[in-house]
Amino acid sequence: MTDMASLMEDRAAAKVISDNLRKPVDWDSPKIARNIKKRYAAERRFKMYGLVAIGIALLALCMLATSIGSKGYSAFYQTYVQLEVHFDPAVIDPDGTGDPAVIGRANFDGLIKQSLRDRFPDVTSRSDKRDLYGIVSGGASYDLRERVLENPSLIGQTRTIWLISGDDFDMLNKGYIDPTVAEGDRRLNDQEVSWYNELVEAGAVEKQFHTRFFTSGDSREPELAGIWGAAVGSFYTLLVTLALSFPIGVLAAVYLEEFAPKNRFTQIVEVNINNLAAVPSIVFGLLGLEVYLNVMHLPRSAPVVGGLTLALMTLPTIIIASRAAIKAVPPSIRQAALGLGASPVQTVTHHVLPLAMPGILTGTIIGMAQALGETAPLLMIGMVAFIVDIPGGALDPATVLPVQIYLWADSPERAFVEKTSAAIMVLLAFLVLMNGLAVYLRKKFERKW
């Protein structure tokens, strides 16, 4: 037996070694003690690196949040100026018809300018007057018109009314324009600042909650711009995305997990799904531009095209999450159903899918949240246009929240900075809501098999 022979040989060798045994280590020697000290110092250092790394990441998160929050909170308030407006019948309804069409066409802007001139009678030069008119926003005349149309008895009266102020004036009131810097370095000249001071002293300047920000569409005037248009656009876009990617994703996941034979087709599908999940989003935008716009001639800037593009993007997320959820359903359930004579399709629809649904929904919500925050592919398909109207359907030109943020971030007006930050806060609020829902679903239906 050669094994035995080699064993004996090894044994002989070991005997020789054990004769000149090394002395046992003196664990209390100063050298070892020093070494131990060094090692523990290294251990503490290493641990600190980890803590510092997490600290940096969390610090970045905090900085992001504070930077957005501190820039944006003021956008929820808007400066209003109190003026005495005389609803001059000669301007509004010279013939006294009371016809809303006539009133609607009236020059309310002129009324506001008149009351501004009345408030500051010593302003005479043309350029000074133009500055003066900047105190009140161009949108204030629409508010006046609404007011009169609602209550025609105002005509002929003089009322003290709060009017929405212009953006520079708003910025001054919110402290973003520093009146102490040199006149040439700020958007408002000394005269405008003095008007402001005079109005403040008279108690005619006030900040009010800015509902318009939530109810109106985009505008070139920061004080008139709102996010409702973009929010509705986002809604339609997500609706299309969900309508396509949810059924397709779930069906594909069911097929791959429950029915697909292990063949080439399945393999290719799996490889494709994994790779699609990692394709840069902008490439999906190029696909959308080429296929939906250039080949299929679907309308540009429409939520339906955005939804189609985002659906392809979210599909891998939904498929992967759904497959994981389906896989988590234990085989015993399937065997029980099959054992009772249910067909495979019945087994899936009656047992597997209902049990996997919470997981599938969680994955879908997360996919939708991703789609809601996506910007780049939508720039490619023209959802970046300046659109004032609130979209009425999935085929109307629209923009979405993240693109609105991008557009405003690009605008030069100082006042758009706060609008952008505020829009980001709204977008983040939606995302927190969606992710919270996903977490809730997961917690509520979490099941240990």
Added chain:
Amino acid sequence: MAAVSQSAMAAKPSVENPKMTARNLDLFYSDNQALYEVDLDIAEKQVTALIGPSGCGKSTFLRCLNRMNDTIDGVTIKGEVTLDGRDIYDKRIDVVQLRARIGMVFQKPNPFPKSIYDNVAYGPRIHGLVNSRDELDEIVMTSLERAGLLKEVKDRLQSPATGLSGGQQQRLCIARAVAVSPEVILMDEPCSALDPIATAKVEELIDELRSNYTIVIVTHSMQQAARVSQRTAFFHLGKLVEVGETDQIFTNPKDERTKGYITGRFG
């Protein structure tokens, strides 16, 4: 060995001049108690075998001896374990040093994904036991020699350890443990993942190592316990049922449960 065995009383946990002792040792995993009042002495330069059915606590006990249970969350230990008369759970005891003094070999061979040389050199390096490359070389060679592996690997010390066969890997792990000159070596079913020939080699090696080290071995195989150990402790349901000379335990067990296990009525 003769001196120890003469003075040792059968079925009595204590031996004279024990290397390690455990007294009143209780261990809990969160709320579940896994060990109950274990009293056991480990005799110096002997092989002590821990036997018993699965889940009886023998591996858990073994891991108490070098505080490997510290790495598991939720483990609490009551009682006392000493090495050379000093409580190893004392706050002043440094667990890092303790584990160097009490080496461990695991159930599955677990060589690091490094070269054979680096595997053996790992311990001496981290503990700062050597001053020069030559010294390290010597330790690696001696340890490999001692583990009976040198002849097989001396031409490929720089090749990855994961390329060795299972039995070679386990002997490499023994060499790795030996390289830090431990006083005690704990072995947790070291042969359970090996084939019979590799098992024979490792058993042979254990017998060799006994002249220099105190060895505690957990084993599932009663034959192995009979072959390699001088003392045997039988664990059952977290309690130490019986301990004594291996011959006595296997030929004349005092406890019914031990008898039942040895004769194969349960286990």
Added chain:
Amino acid sequence: MSLSFLLLAVAALCALSFYFGRQRAVALSGGRHSNLHSLPVHYGAYTAAWCGLPALALLLIWYMFQGSVIEALIVSDLPQEILEDSGRLSLALNSISLIAAGNGQHLSVEPEIVDAGRRLANIQTIASAALVVVMLSGAVLGLSLSYRKITADMRARNNIERIARYVMIACSAIAILSTVGIVFSLLFEALHFFTKINPLEFLFGLEWSPQTAIRADQVASEGAFGAIPLFVGTLLITLIAMCVAVPIGLFSAVYMGEYASPKFRAIAKPALEILAGVPTVVYGFFAALTVAPFLRDNGAILGLDVSSESALAAGLVMGIMIIPFVSSLSDDVMSQVPKSLRDGSYGLGATKSETIRNVIFPAALPGIVGAVLLAVSRAIGETMIVVMAAGLAANMTANPLQAVTTVTVQIVTLLVGDQEFDSAKTLSAFALGLVLFLVTLGLNVFALKVVQKYREKYD
């Protein structure tokens, strides 16, 4: 009839056919379900599927071709001189669609265009009416055919299950279709581009200035399409991002996995994941409005000339965005290192950090490399941060304080606004997109392979 109404109508028809099919089956069974091969529901589902699916398929096919067919019809009637000038043609098509939509009153265009606009409006009306007819007749046809086929011993369940299986296969095939769609749309336009610009000049040229004249009367330089400066810029920003994300991500993963108490982990881990959930446009805004000015001002204090669109600002913020990606991937990878290796190291008296550095890192290295590669691919493809915070000037520089531009920035810049699908300027975006797609695809495939191999090793 609008599309949503049409879809609703088809859905209603489906519901109706479900009811009919079920009723017929019940009638055939004579009140005893055991006389039927399948449950009545299956007969209902069978007719509903045969009603809805053909209609949907028709809709899909219709939409794929409607646009190009109508455009061809309109274009074929336009005067020759417009057809010859591509710039005028696209302008004319724009006006035509405006007129057709009823928004063309203010346009001053040739009468032919106005005519064409009216014709387009006409055709569109006819087309949508035709679509309604085609779809509804498809639905009704499917309904009546399948309804007639129902007999007591028809294997309705098997039939409907076979249909379900085909539908599922079709859904799975969409994953392949979108890849094919990406490849073809990129390839098609990129090849178009390469007929105008030599591919070698594109891939190895050192100058990038795509502003060519779109119309003949515009004054503009001859465009240069050397993409190397873009690649350099992309790599520079990616490198900066990786310098931030890899160490921070790796060390946070180590701390979370090995040191953190469960309580700390329960708070810090979701907090880190928030970083991954923040939309990129928000990071872009942060980079452009907070980080970039901060760097510029502090650079000025130190006497450094930091561009306000510096690569550093974009790279730093991109790195922050990628931290959770690196950290969760490497956490995954490191937790897969078998416990026995840790035990072996601890059993020899190694400290935690020694175990991590000497045993876990080397063991997890392939997986970590895979994770980093995935992160690199993500950084390369990231768009909004660089669009908002990096510049447009194609500088060839390795100085992170200067402005550089990236592939994605150029794609966005080239395609937002006027698109001219026969000018090299617009088409170059697709060539860049193709390069971007191939590079990220290559990185992903390679990285996934590495990670997979790694997983197999420790399974």
